[in-house]
Amino acid sequence: MSDALLARARELDAADPLAQYRESFELPEGVTYLDGNSLGALPKATRERLMHVVGQEWGSDLIRSWNPTDAGGDWISLPQRVGAKIAPLIGAQANEVIACDSVSVNLTKLIGAALDMRPGRKIVVSEPGNFPTDLYMIQGLDSAEQRLANRDAMLDALDEDVALLLLTHVHYKTGAMYDMAALTKAAHDVGALVLWDLSHSGGAVPVDLNACGADFAVGCGYKYLNGGPGAPAYAYVASKHHDAFRQPITGWMGHKAPFAFSDTYEPADGVSRMLAGTPPILAMAALDCGVELMTEIGMERLVAKSRALSEFFRTAMAEHCPQMRCVSPSDPAKRGSQLSFYHEEAYALCQALIARGVIGDFRAPDVLRFGFAPAYVSFADAARAVTELADILETVSWDKPEFKQRAAVT
C-alpha cells in the first residue's frame, strides 16, 4: 500500500466530524465495504430494535401491537412515521412522504396517478439506460407509451403529448446527477408532471423536492438509508396533488377507513392513499432504524463527507490506477455518492477485489462501481481500495477461477 496515500487518509479520518458514526454500524473485520449504494451496512441499533419488535411486540403483545402499547407497537402508523423521518432528507414536508412497498410497485402507482391527471396524454419520457425497473414499469402499463431520449436530447423530447417525465436523479451506473430544478421546470412548461427516482440520491446527495416543485418521487430504503436487504421503499407526493391524485393499486390500507370494511374504495387523505396491503412491520422497523441514523447525522454533513471522500478516491485513482477510466462526472456537485470506472475486465477486477476483502460492484458489461456511504466509509477504506486495485492491475492473471462467480445485486 502506498504509505503516503494511507498517511493522508489517516489525517483526513482524524479530522472527519462523522468518524464517530462508523461505530454505529456493524462492519465485518477485514472488509472494505464500498457497496453501500447497493446494500447499506447494518446499524447496530437495528439488531436490538428487531429483537424488540419480534420478541416483545409480535411474540408477547401479538395483535395488540397494531395499536400503541406500553412496549411501543403502533404498527399501523409506521409507514407514515418512517416517511416523516425521510422527508427532511429529500426536501419534503413530513406529510408528503410514506414508506411502502418496493420502488417498482410505487412506480406503477405514480405513473398511473400521473396518467390519470393528464387525460389525453399517454407518453412517459425517460432515458435509455435508466435503471431497468423504471423503464419496465412504463412498459407494463397498457395506458402508457414510452418515449426514450438521451440526456442531451431530453428537452427536445418534452412536448404537449407528454404526461410524465420519469428520471432517475442519480444514474445507477455512472453516478451522473440531473439538474432536478431545471428538468422539473422544463416538464412543467409543457404541462407534464415529473416523477423522480431517488434510489441513489436519498441520504447521499442534496435533494430539495419542494424547492424544485417536483410532483412525485420514489426512493429505495436499502441503499444509503441502511434499511436492510429489500427494505420497503418510499414515495413522495407533493401536497399540491394531495386532493387530486388517484393511484391504481387501491388496497385496503390506503382506504379512508380500513376498519369500516366498506365494499367501496374511498381514498385516505393525502399520501396515505399510496398504501396498498398490510405494511411489512419487521422490514419497516429495520428501515426506521436506518433512517433515524441518517436524520441524526443530517444531510449537510452527509453531503460534505460524501464529496470529500469521493474526491479523495477519484484523485487517488487517477494517480495510482490511471488505466481505469472514470465514467462519473468529475465535479462532485454533479454526481452521486459513487464513482464508476470503465475497464473491459471490470467483472474480473471486481471479483479480484472481493477476494481481497474490498467490496465494490460490477455493472454489466464493463463498469466497476464504488459507493461511498458517507456515514461509515473512511478515507482509509478508500485508500485501501485504490492500493489493492493498483496491485491487482499489476499482478493479476485474468483466468483465475475466482473470477467465475456471479455478479451481485444492485
Next chain:
Amino acid sequence: MSDALLARARELDAADPLAQYRESFELPEGVTYLDGNSLGALPKATRERLMHVVGQEWGSDLIRSWNPTDAGGDWISLPQRVGAKIAPLIGAQANEVIACDSVSVNLTKLIGAALDMRPGRKIVVSEPGNFPTDLYMIQGLDSAEQRLANRDAMLDALDEDVALLLLTHVHYKTGAMYDMAALTKAAHDVGALVLWDLSHSGGAVPVDLNACGADFAVGCGYKYLNGGPGAPAYAYVASKHHDAFRQPITGWMGHKAPFAFSDTYEPADGVSRMLAGTPPILAMAALDCGVELMTEIGMERLVAKSRALSEFFRTAMAEHCPQMRCVSPSDPAKRGSQLSFYHEEAYALCQALIARGVIGDFRAPDVLRFGFAPAYVSFADAARAVTELADILETVSWDKPEFKQRAAVT
C-alpha cells in the same frame, strides 16, 4: 370456569397429536390467543433465524448474501424457495407458487393478467362483503368492471361477459367456505378464469388448487402461516398459464435476466414473472420459518385438529353462551378454522375478553371472531375463552372505559 368443560378439554389436549407443537411457538403467559387468523404467533425458530439473517448474512456477509454463501445467503431465490414450501399446503406444484409483495398488490397483478387473457371481457365477479381489499383492487383498475352477486346468486352472475371470478375461499368474517371445485368449474363453463384469495385458507383448511383446475390464487403470510406482521404474501399461477400470462407490475426482479440491465422488459419463466421489486429479505426469512413449521406438521393433521378444536368450541358456546348467535357454518367441513358470533355488543365483549387475557377479534359492526390456529391453540384455550365469555355476559357493565379502545387489525 366450568370444571367439566375444562376436564374434557384436558382430556382432548392429552390425546392431541399436535400438542407438542405448542412448544414451537412463543406464547405469552396468561394469554389465550384466538386471533391467529389475524396475526399468527411467533415460532421460536424465527427469532434465531432472524438474528442469523441480520447479524451474519446482512451484517457480516453484506451484499454477498444475494448469492449462496457458507452462512446461507442465496437471498435471490428466497421467493421461489418459500413458494415451493407453501405449494403442498394448497395443492399446487412447487413451481406454481411464489412469495412476494402483499395480497393487495398480487391481486392487482392477477386481475390484470386475467383481463389480458380474456380480451373483450372486462367484468370481474365477486360478492358484496368480500374482504374489502379484494373489491378495492377491482375498483382501482380502469380496465375492470365489478359485478357483485350474493352467494345464492353467484352462478347466475356468471356469463360470457365475465373475464374473472374473484372470491375469497374462506370468508374473513363468517368463516363460510366456498366449494372451490364447483365454482371453478362454473366459471370455466362460461369461459371465465378464477382467482381464489386463500388468505383465511392456507395452512388451515384443505385446498387443492390443482385438482380444482384453479387458474390463479393469492394468500396471506401472516395468518396461519405465522410469517409475522405484514409478512409477504404468496401467489399461485397454474402451470397451464405459465407461457401465456402477463401481469402489469413488470419490475426488474420479474425480468428474464435482471442483471443484464436491458432496457426492454422480457418476462421471467413461469411464476417468477410475478416478482416486481427487490424481495424483502428479513420479512421473507421470517415467513420461511413459519411455513417450514406448517409443512412439517402437514395439512392433514392441521385440518383434523382445526375441526376438532372449533367443534369443541362451538358446542361449548352453545351450552355456556347461548345468547351468542353463531354466524359460521355448523358443518366444520364448510367453514374455515374460525367461528364468528353475532352480538350487538360484540365490540365491548371483545374488549372485555382482551382485558381478561382472551384475545379474539371484533369485525364491524357486530361480530366477535375466534380463530383456532391448529398448530398452537389447545382445547384448554378454547374452554377458557368460553368460560370467560360466559362470565362476562353475566356480570359486565357495558359502559366501562376499557371498551372504548380501537379495534385491532384483521
